[in-house]
Amino acid sequence: MTDTERAISVVVNGVPREATVPVRWLLSDALRHGLGLTGTHVGCEHGVCGSCTVLVDGQPTRSCLVLAVQMDGHEITTVEGLSRSDNRGGQVLHPIQEAFRECHALQCGFCTPGFLTTIAAGLDARDPSVEITDEEVDELVGGNLCRCTGYANIKKACRHAAARMRDAAATDVEAAR
Amino acid sequence: MLGGDPHPVKPAPFSYADPGSVEEALDVLTAEGEGAKVLAGGQSLIPLLSMRLAAPTTLVDINRVPGLDGITAGPDGVRVGALVRHARLLASAEAAGVQPLLRRATANVAHPAIRNRGTTVGSIAHADPSGEMTAVLALTGGSVTVATPGGRETVGWGDFFLGPLETSVHGPAVVLDAFFPALPERSGTAFAEIARRKGDYAVCGAGVVVTLDADRRVESARAAYLSVGLVPEVHDLTDAVGGQPVDTADWAGAGELARGLVDPDGDLHASADYRRLLVATLTARTLADAGAEALARMEAA
Numbered sequence: 408m409t410d411t412e413r414a415i416s417v418v419v420n421g422v423p424r425e426a427t428v429p430v431r432w433l434l435s436d437a438l439r440h441g442l443g444l445t446g447t448h449v450g451c452e453h454g455v456c457g458s459c460t461v462l463v464d465g466q467p468t469r470s471c472l473v474l475a476v477q478m479d480g481h482e483i484t485t486v487e488g489l490s491r492s493d494n495r496g497g498q499v500l501h502p503i504q505e506a507f508r509e510c511h512a513l514q515c516g517f518c519t520p521g522f523l524t525t526i527a528a529g530l531d532a533r534d535p536s537v538e539i540t541d542e543e544v545d546e547l548v549g550g551n552l553c554r555c556t557g558y559a560n561i562k563k564a565c566r567h568a569a570a571r572m573r574d575a576a577a578t579d580v581e582a583a584r
Numbered sequence: 585m586l587g588g589d590p591h592p593v594k595p596a597p598f599s600y601a602d603p604g605s606v607e608e609a610l611d612v613l614t615a616e617g618e619g620a621k622v623l624a625g626g627q628s629l630i631p632l633l634s635m636r637l638a639a640p641t642t643l644v645d646i647n648r649v650p651g652l653d654g655i656t657a658g659p660d661g662v663r664v665g666a667l668v669r670h671a672r673l674l675a676s677a678e679a680a681g682v683q684p685l686l687r688r689a690t691a692n693v694a695h696p697a698i699r700n701r702g703t704t705v706g707s708i709a710h711a712d713p714s715g716e717m718t719a720v721l722a723l724t725g726g727s728v729t730v731a732t733p734g735g736r737e738t739v740g741w742g743d744f745f746l747g748p749l750e751t752s753v754h755g756p757a758v759v760l761d762a763f764f765p766a767l768p769e770r771s772g773t774a775f776a777e778i779a780r781r782k783g784d785y786a787v788c789g790a791g792v793v794v795t796l797d798a799d800r801r802v803e804s805a806r807a808a809y810l811s812v813g814l815v816p817e818v819h820d821l822t823d824a825v826g827g828q829p830v831d832t833a834d835w836a837g838a839g840e841l842a843r844g845l846v847d848p849d850g851d852l853h854a855s856a857d858y859r860r861l862l863v864a865t866l867t868a869r870t871l872a873d874a875g876a877e878a879l880a881r882m883e884a885a
């Protein structure tokens with residue numbers, strides 16, 4: 408009735424995977440050690456810093472606070488999966504990734520994967536035509552720690568990305584006319 | 585492929601079961617005995633495993649048990665199932681309509697990523713006196729439904745919380761839901777807390793309910809505090825403001841009364857005196873807001 412290892416099937420960054428995992432593996436262990444997806448960074452390993460945040464079925468989730476075995480049947484997106492392929496064999500970064508580059512929103516980069524996954528999910532879930540408020544930005548970044556940047560440029564990147572997504576949505580509306 | 589060499593991991597070895605019903609969960613808990621623990625959202629338990637402050641021999645994951653994820657809001661109150669995540673309760677307009685403290689308090693529970701996974705009932709079962717929902721259960725006079733091999737019973741909050749991280753439930757048991765009674769007529773609520781970073785556990789927090797009489801005078805004023813005692817505490821502050829017109833009530837006096845009633849400990853983040861000061865300030869502030877809300881609700885009705 409109880410197991411110390413389990414076979415699971417998950418979809419990671421769009422790719423279906425089957426595997427047998429020790430039940431005491433955290434999702435972060437499975438991603439980093441099992442799949443070599445070392446973009447997911449592990450800082451505190453008890454939920455406080457946010458650097459390990461990934462998307463589980465699209466929802467930001469601390470990968471250090473769920474067991475890999477619990478992910479059976481779920482879809483996981485890590486920072487490696489935030490970009491989209493274009494139709495010429497290249498990759499298009501998510502607007503928040505572009506904005507981090509433009510706004511110098513990272514220094515050492517340790518915290519960056521957790522910020523990117525959290526903010527990307529938050530921006531994707533909101534109505535892009537509505538201007539983002541300072542409160543929304545605070546809520547987007549408030550659960551993640553950064554020891555380098557002082558947050559100012561991370562918040563600037565959020566506003567940049569939101570503005571870019573608003574312009575893109577407006578262009579789509581124009582094009583549809 | 586996943587798998588391969590098991591790399592060093594933080595939690596000590598345990599075995600895992602994910603039963604498909606409450607009965608099956610109770611069977612596993614009974615068979616595995618003392619070392620078995622229920623796993624809900626894992627947002628408190630998994631850190632304890634990683635720090636090896638807890639080393640259960642078996643985790644009984646209830647996430648696949650059907651029928652535990654409902655929020656039922658009725659005229660009497662709101663029943664929240666064991667698998668309702670903080671984020672869902674926060675988003676429930678029906679729940680907030682019946683008992684506004686649910687949304688107000690849940691907004692202060694942890695960070696969004698943790699609210700996506702952690703459960704409201706889990707935080708009550710965890711019985712952390714710094715938790716918002718333990719305080720709200722106490723303030724509203726709520727209860728939990730506990731399933732054991734012997735049957736199901738309702739346990740009032742006062743009999744449930746025994747100490748920090750300690751409840752009256754021992755042996756194989758699953759908390760099925762928590763029930764928060766509705767806000768009475770002519771009443772208003774407020775909730776506020778001071779935390780070092782928004783979403784962190786509060787250094788001190790207060791939730792209050794103010795009820796007015798038909799003449800817009802204060803009929804009762806009650807407050808619950810977090811991070812000031814060993815279990816959630818509810819204090820009746822009516823003595824300081826009872827019978828006073830709501831727009832001129834001595835809320836600061838009620839804050840002073842509360843300051844004398846609590847007996848917090850000091851720790852790394854706040855001395856006992858500083859916590860008492862926060863109790864006085866947060867009480868005065870929240871009572872004023874709750875009084876104004878009670879008045880607004882009366883005028884709207």
Ligand SMILES: Cc1cc2nc3c(=O)[nH]c(=O)nc-3n(C[C@H](O)[C@H](O)[C@H](O)COP(=O)(O)OP(=O)(O)OC[C@H]3O[C@@H](n4cnc5c(N)ncnc54)[C@H](O)[C@@H]3O)c2cc1C
Pocket residue numbers: 453454455621622623624625626627628629630631666692693694695698701702703704705706707708709710714715716717757758759760783784785786
């Ligand atoms: C960084 C961080 C910040 C946080 N900040 C806050 C905060 O500000 N306020 C706050 O209240 N919480 C906070 N939390 C904790 C969070 O709210 C948890 O979700 C909650 O305390 C526990 O719920 P869970 O579903 O995750 O339970 P779990 O972690 O799965 O379980 C916790 C305990 O309760 C028991 N349990 C859980 N559900 C049941 C059940 N149905 N029946 C029987 N036993 C059960 C488990 O056996 C375990 O002992 C924070 C957590 C983290 C990591």
Ligand code: FES
Pocket residue numbers: 448449450451452453454455456457458459460469470471472
């Ligand atoms: S490593 Fe998961 S939150 Fe810090």
Ligand code: FES
Pocket residue numbers: 512513514515516517518519552553554555556
């Ligand atoms: S860039 Fe170094 S921690 Fe954030």
